[in-house]
Amino acid sequence: MTRVSSEPMTPELVRSAAFTPARLGRRGLDEGEVRAFCGRVSDELARLLSSNTVLQEEVLRLRGRLLDRAGKPGVRPEDGHVQAVYMLSRAQKTADRCVADAQEYSRELAEDARMRRDEILREAKVRASMILEEAHASASKAAQAARDAPEPLPAAELQGLQAEIAYLRTFSDVCRTHLRAYMESLARSIELWERAEHEGASTAKRSVLHSSQHALSRNATHLWCRMR
Amino acid sequence: MDELRLKESFARAAAYGDEVALFFYSHLFLGHPELREMFPVSMADQRDRLLSALGQIVADVSSQEDLVPYLAGLGRDHRKFGTLAEHYPAVGASLLATLAHFNGMAWTEDLARDWTEAYTVIAAVMTEAAAEDEGLHPPWWGATVVGHERRTMDIAVLRVAPEVPFSYVPGQSVAVESEARPRLWRFYSMANAPRHDGTIDFHVRAIDGGPVSCALARSVAVGARLRMGAPVGTLRLDMASRRSVVLAAGSTGLAPLKAMIEQASGLAEPPRVHLVFGARTAAELYDLPDLEKMAAQWPWLTVTPTVSAEPQYRGETGTVADVIGRRVPLTDHDAYVCGSSAMVTATVNRLQSLGMPQNRIYIEDFGWSES
Numbered sequence: 001m002t003r004v005s006s007e008p009m010t011p012e013l014v015r016s017a018a019f020t021p022a023r024l025g026r027r028g029l030d031e032g033e034v035r036a037f038c039g040r041v042s043d044e045l046a047r048l049l050s051s052n053t054v055l056q057e058e059v060l061r062l063r064g065r066l067l068d069r070a071g072k073p074g075v076r077p078e079d080g081h082v083q084a085v086y087m088l089s090r091a092q093k094t095a096d097r098c099v100a101d102a103q104e105y106s107r108e109l110a111e112d113a114r115m116r117r118d119e120i121l122r123e124a125k126v127r128a129s130m131i132l133e134e135a136h137a138s139a140s141k142a143a144q145a146a147r148d149a150p151e152p153l154p155a156a157e158l159q160g161l162q163a164e165i166a167y168l169r170t171f172s173d174v175c176r177t178h179l180r181a182y183m184e185s186l187a188r189s190i191e192l193w194e195r196a197e198h199e200g201a202s203t204a205k206r207s208v209l210h211s212s213q214h215a216l217s218r219n220a221t222h223l224w225c226r227m228r
Numbered sequence: 229m230d231e232l233r234l235k236e237s238f239a240r241a242a243a244y245g246d247e248v249a250l251f252f253y254s255h256l257f258l259g260h261p262e263l264r265e266m267f268p269v270s271m272a273d274q275r276d277r278l279l280s281a282l283g284q285i286v287a288d289v290s291s292q293e294d295l296v297p298y299l300a301g302l303g304r305d306h307r308k309f310g311t312l313a314e315h316y317p318a319v320g321a322s323l324l325a326t327l328a329h330f331n332g333m334a335w336t337e338d339l340a341r342d343w344t345e346a347y348t349v350i351a352a353v354m355t356e357a358a359a360e361d362e363g364l365h366p367p368w369w370g371a372t373v374v375g376h377e378r379r380t381m382d383i384a385v386l387r388v389a390p391e392v393p394f395s396y397v398p399g400q401s402v403a404v405e406s407e408a409r410p411r412l413w414r415f416y417s418m419a420n421a422p423r424h425d426g427t428i429d430f431h432v433r434a435i436d437g438g439p440v441s442c443a444l445a446r447s448v449a450v451g452a453r454l455r456m457g458a459p460v461g462t463l464r465l466d467m468a469s470r471r472s473v474v475l476a477a478g479s480t481g482l483a484p485l486k487a488m489i490e491q492a493s494g495l496a497e498p499p500r501v502h503l504v505f506g507a508r509t510a511a512e513l514y515d516l517p518d519l520e521k522m523a524a525q526w527p528w529l530t531v532t533p534t535v536s537a538e539p540q541y542r543g544e545t546g547t548v549a550d551v552i553g554r555r556v557p558l559t560d561h562d563a564y565v566c567g568s569s570a571m572v573t574a575t576v577n578r579l580q581s582l583g584m585p586q587n588r589i590y591i592e593d594f595g596w597s598e599s
Contacts, residue, residue: 010246012272016437056247060329060332063332081255081258082329084254084258085254085255086251086254088254088258092250092254092271095269095270096270099270100272103437104437105437106437107437108436110434110436110437114436
């Protein structure tokens with residue numbers, strides 16, 4: 001109990017009594033049962049208190065009558081006032097009860113809302129950690145599968161090879177073009193050479209020979225360089 | 229005046245418990261309906277207070293040295309409710325009528341005389357104290373809310389600006405009434421040392437079903453008006469002590485201790501201060517960023533937060549008492565403890581079992597608001 005024990009016992013106090021939870025590993029009481037019991041005690045206390053008020057009034061009324069019999073005849077002037085005081089007291093008690101009930105209701109609502117909020121947060125946390133765990137699990141599974149599979153080429157090496165292939169393809173195109181040019185120039189040289197033979201001019205023969213040799217060697221050098 | 233007779237007659241009436249106070253107030257309001265509006269709608273707490281005050285007065289009737297300061301305090305305290313000297317005779321008449329009523333046939337002329345005499349003294353001490361106070365303070369201080377920060381679902385930090393200067397000592401608290409809940413006064417501690425602009429911070433936790441705390445934490449907004457009584461409370465930093473200081477704060481019990489830290493920062497040689505600030509969950513460590521800023525700024529201050537209901541929290545876990553036992557080597561310390569009554573009891577017990585003498589443990593004498 002967290003309340004001071006000298007406080008007067010009221011139905012509200014019983015109903016809202018808070019108990020310190022038992023320490024972990026110790027045995028505690030079922031909270032619902034304790035609450036239900038406090039509720040009953042509170043109702044009973046409220047009933048007793050209200051019947052007490054009625055009885056008080058009765059006692060005082062009878063006491064007044066006794067006093068009258070004992071030699072003070074007639075209605076005393078303060079009797080009416082006492083009645084009024086009791087009437088006002090009862091109205092005040094009703095008001096107190098209404099306020100106390102409203103406060104109690106708001107306390108219960110707030111407590112309930114807090115409990116639910118905590119529960120929702122707890123669930124969300126559990127769910128979040130589950131999702132995280134799942135993600136971890138599937139990630140490690142994927143990693144395992146990758147480890148078990150035949151070793152694929154590393155990306156850098158693959159890229160290098162692809163570049164090599166592209167280069168070779170281009171190179172073969174270039175080779176073909178050069179080869180064609182070489183053939184053509186060879187054919188032209190032969191043609192020129194035949195013509196020169198017909199004309200019988202040796203200087204022309206020499207120059208044609210020289211230029212065709214030159215073209216051939218240039219093409220060959222070019223090809224050779226590319227090959228390397 | 230026969231003191232024994234007085235006590236006996238009071239005991240006879242007091243046996244009827246709540247009925248006595250109920251009768252007293254109904255009697256008073258029937259005779260003086262204009263007094264009713266000085267009280268809240270629900271009178272249940274009011275009746276408890278009346279009975280305990282009367283009980284205290286009657287118990288101390290033979291020891292003047294206890295009774296007079298108590299009555300003087302009561303007289304000063306009643307100024308904020310709007311109590312005036314002319315109200316006292318009406319109260320006296322209803323008190324006598326109530327006692328006569330519940331004493332029934334045991335009520336005598338002598339008793340009536342005793343009680344009249346006793347009440348005259350009570351009223352004189354109370355009105356005199358109130359009159360003396362009138363020269364020093366207004367009956368209450370009006371204040372406007374200039375800041376309202378909701379730090380969690382249930383905790384708000386209010387900043388208010390009093391209309392006239394309000395002076396107090398860090399560690400003290402004050403009765404606060406909101407226009408949203410008239411006639412209901414609750415105590416809150418000033419959470420800062422006095423500032424140049426005079427503004428005051430209050431740390432308010434909404435207590436389930438608590439009419440005032442819920443209004444202050446949730447519905448009050450900037451611009452709202454409050455009334456404050458005179459500052460009260462004896463909790464304050466012992467400036468003469470050369471010892472180190474451990475501050476134990478449970479939730480919004482932090483407020484007066486934070487004010488004391490700010491006060492220490494103004495000293496030429498601040499003591500070493502270790503604040504342990506506890507809450508249920510990390511989210512409820514509502515003022516931690518500010519405290520960490522203070523600790524970063526002031527090398528003599530250490531702040532250790534702890535959380536009691538969140539085992540996965542990365543910092544310290546457990547109650548404030550647990551953490552003090554674990555983290556603070558209590559060599560030569562003064563301790564200041566503030567929080568819920570359960571937290572204060574547990575922490576004080578732990579400090580004592582760790583060997584701290586009782587006279588070095590300071591707690592609030594009253595003023596911690598629970599509703």
